[in-house]
Amino acid sequence: MKPNPVLCAAPWTHTYISPQHERRLCCASREPAQSFKQYIDTAVGTGVYNPMTLEQWWNSEHIRNVRVQMLAGTPPPECDVCNHKLLNTDVYRSYFNKMFAHKMDKIASCTDAEGFTTMRPVSWDYRFSNLCNFKCRMCGDMLSSSWETELKQNNMIDWSQSRNHWMLPEVREQISKFTDQQVVKEFTEAVENESIEEIYWVGGEPLMWDIHWVSMSRIVQLGYAHRVYPRYNTNLSRVDYKKYNLFHLLSKFRDWQVCASIDGTGAIGEYIRTGLNYETWLENFKQGLKVAKHPRQLRLDLTLTLPGMFDIDNMVALADSLNVDILTKVCFAFDSDVLMSPMCLPRELLNQMLDKQLNRLSGTRHRSLIDVLQNMYNRPTFAEQWPSNYQPGASRGKRRILQMENIRPGYITMEQILSVDTDILKWWGDIECS
Numbered sequence: 001m002k003p004n005p006v007l008c009a010a011p012w013t014h015t016y017i018s019p020q021h022e023r024r025l026c027c028a029s030r031e032p033a034q035s036f037k038q039y040i041d042t043a044v045g046t047g048v049y050n051p052m053t054l055e056q057w058w059n060s061e062h063i064r065n066v067r068v069q070m071l072a073g074t075p076p077p078e079c080d081v082c083n084h085k086l087l088n089t090d091v092y093r094s095y096f097n098k099m100f101a102h103k104m105d106k107i108a109s110c111t112d113a114e115g116f117t118t119m120r121p122v123s124w125d126y127r128f129s130n131l132c133n134f135k136c137r138m139c140g141d142m143l144s145s146s147w148e149t150e151l152k153q154n155n156m157i158d159w160s161q162s163r164n165h166w167m168l169p170e171v172r173e174q175i176s177k178f179t180d181q182q183v184v185k186e187f188t189e190a191v192e193n194e195s196i197e198e199i200y201w202v203g204g205e206p207l208m209w210d211i212h213w214v215s216m217s218r219i220v221q222l223g224y225a226h227r228v229y230p231r232y233n234t235n236l237s238r239v240d241y242k243k244y245n246l247f248h249l250l251s252k253f254r255d256w257q258v259c260a261s262i263d264g265t266g267a268i269g270e271y272i273r274t275g276l277n278y279e280t281w282l283e284n285f286k287q288g289l290k291v292a293k294h295p296r297q298l299r300l301d302l303t304l305t306l307p308g309m310f311d312i313d314n315m316v317a318l319a320d321s322l323n324v325d326i327l328t329k330v331c332f333a334f335d336s337d338v339l340m341s342p343m344c345l346p347r348e349l350l351n352q353m354l355d356k357q358l359n360r361l362s363g364t365r366h367r368s369l370i371d372v373l374q375n376m377y378n379r380p381t382f383a384e385q386w387p388s389n390y391q392p393g394a395s396r397g398k399r400r401i402l403q404m405e406n407i408r409p410g411y412i413t414m415e416q417i418l419s420v421d422t423d424i425l426k427w428w429g430d431i432e433c434s
Contacts (some may be wrong), residue, residue, distance in 0.1 A: 006075040006094040008082070008380055009100040011067050012107050015058070015332040017123040019130040019204060020142060020166045021178060025066060027202070028092045037163040038142060039332065040081070047162025049171050051178050054186045064115025069110065071115075086331040089371040099123070099198060099229070122197040128179060132205040134235050134275035136329045138265075138305055138340040138402060141167065143204060146256055146275065154407060162294045184211060185281040191215050194224045202233040213244045220252045231257040235273065235299060236284045259301035259327055260285055264311040267332050267412045272340075274306055274408055289322065300326045304372065305340045308419045312357050316366060322349070325365075328372040336393025339401055344382045344394065349424055351377065364425040399433040 010026045020036045022045075034052070041246070057063065067268045069076045075083050082091040090117050091123050097104065101417040111117040132144040141148040141157075141164075148167060151157050165171055192198050198218070206212045219225050230253055239246040250256045262281065270276045272333030285298070292298045300319055302308070308315075319326050330359050331341040342350065354373055406411050418425045 003072070003303070004073055005187070006073060007070050007081070007097070007104075007107070008378045009095075009103060009107070010123075011012060011063055011070065011098040011110070012117055012119045013100045013103060013121060014096065014123040014125065015054055016125040017127060017183060018142070019175075021049075021128045021175060021183065023052055023054075023057045023079055025063065026092060026096075027200075028087060029078045030080050031062075031078050033163070036166045037141075039140065040334070042077075044162055049160055049166065051175075051182070052184055058121070059116050064319060067111055067115035067117065068113075071111065081199040085375065088327075088368070090368065090377055092208050096123075099141050106235065114302050120195065121190075122195060123200070124187060124190060124196060125200040125201055126183060126197070128183065128209055128211055129131070130204045131208050132203055132235075133208060133237060133274055134205065135408070136261075136273045136275075137401070138272070138275050138303065138338070142255075144205070150402065150407065165339070187211070187215070191218055192222075194222060194227075195348055198229045198231070200231055200233075205235055205237070207231065207234050207236075207238050207241065207246065213241050213249075216249050217244065225252045226254040227258075228253060229255055230260070233259045233261060235276065236260040236262075236281055236288075237277070239284045239287055247288050251291055256297055258288060258298050260288075260298070261301045262315075262318075263303050264307055264308045265291075265314040266311075268307055268311040268314075269419060271413075271417070272307055274411070276340065285322065289324075292329065295323070295325060301325055302328045302369070303331055304333045304342055306342045307340075308346060309342050309353060309357070310420060312369070313360065316361065316364065316369070319366065327368050328369045330372060330376065330379070333382070335395035336386040337400070339394065339397030341382075342376070343379060343385075344397065345424065346427060347381050347425060348383060352423070393429045395433045398431045399430070402433065 014026055016026050018038055022034050022036065022038055026033055028040070032043035033041040035045045035049050036047065039042045066076045066078060079093070081087050082093040085091060100123070107118065110119045128140070130148065135144055135146045135150060139147060141151055150335065162166055166175065185222055201212055203209070217228055219228055230250065238363050260281070261273065262269060266278055269278050280322065285309050288298045300315070302315060315326060330343070331338065333341040333343060336344070338344065346352070354376055358370065358373055382393065386393060401414055404413070415425070415428065418428050
């Protein structure tokens with residue numbers, strides 16, 4: 001039988017929920033918002049908090065329609081990130097299908113003509129809160145409590161936008177109550193029932209969550225850690241919490257993966273990921289290397305940003321010195337004002353930068369980084385994607401970056417980072433933001 005190229009195991013195995021309790025097929029799926037628009041969503045939400053339980057979601061009309069489309073070989077629009085490789089070249093669909101290859105044969109037999117399945121989720125990505133000690137400049141309030149606090153302190157929240165209503169005190173209280181009474185309950189029951197095969201810990205910052213440490217130690221205590229694959233996306237600012245140590249816990253599991261977010265070294269890295277202490281991060285990463293049993297267990301997780309493009313050589317040198325791989329993706333942007341994305345550059349300047357970087361990377365082992373950089377030749381720039389809104393968007397984006405630099409003094413600036421390339425510095429200087 002010919003393979004089905006759009007079939008993904010996620011709608012039969014995986015359950016995802018955002019810190020604001022938006023349920024999705026996975027963290028990369030593009031769907032209309034339920035209540036509050038997430039950065040990747042295709043339509044605004046109502047602004048009215050209306051969460052769903054897992055039971056309400058799992059065989060809901062929406063997810064059943066997706067399953068029917070997949071089984072028919074029709075690519076669902078929710079899966080555009082994988083269909084068009086919008087984030088990286090190694091798509092999430094491939095991960096799910098490899099991870100759950102042992103379940104792929106059951107999908108058709110366990111699903112009826114209307115998409116109802118008797119299969120149950122075994123893979124969990126629950127973002128229990130936006131608690132995070134970093135304010136990465138390409139992130140925002142929904143995934144970082146530090147961002148949320150900063151916006152409130154500086155009166156930078158537009159309360160007329162429905163996406164921001166989750167920060168209203170009365171809605172915040174509802175979110176907290178649903179988290180404690182429903183979300184935690186769903187996950188805890190899965191832990192106790194020993195039905196989990198995979199957990200994706202990502203936040204917020206998952207290593208700041210008490211439920212992470214308690215749940216992981218409980219899985220060990222129950223004696224089925226050898227059947228669970230935990231993976232992480234973490235800023236790795238801490239590896240110790242109360243009586244626990246991350247890598248001691250992970251040593252009890254059959255296998256694991258820690259993708260340590262680091263988007264630049266030294267001053268540039270600390271600029272991009274506000275809150276990063278580069279030397280502390282490096283010490284924590286090296287602690288993990290002491291217990292890692294194979295190269296894929298510990299990797300550098302690089303999101304390519306405009307300032308980060310100027311530190312690729314140092315990132316490669318770091319990876320080589322640690323003998324680890326770089327997992328690479330491009331800063332997401334669905335609007336022309338996201339000047340943290342390298343795709344904001346004019347095509348000529350972007351291609352010049354790509355030519356230089358790829359020439360230096362020729363012959364290296366960093367395939368993920370090379371593939372993503374090569375893909376950027378064909379990815380539309382902001383000017384190509386939004387020609388009528390490019391200049392206004394660039395103005396808004398520069399104004400926001402300068403505002404952040406004013407609020408967060410003591411770091412290197414975007415202008416200083418760009419100054420090593422006179423053409424790009426001139427482009428930056430020519431953007432009017434008054």
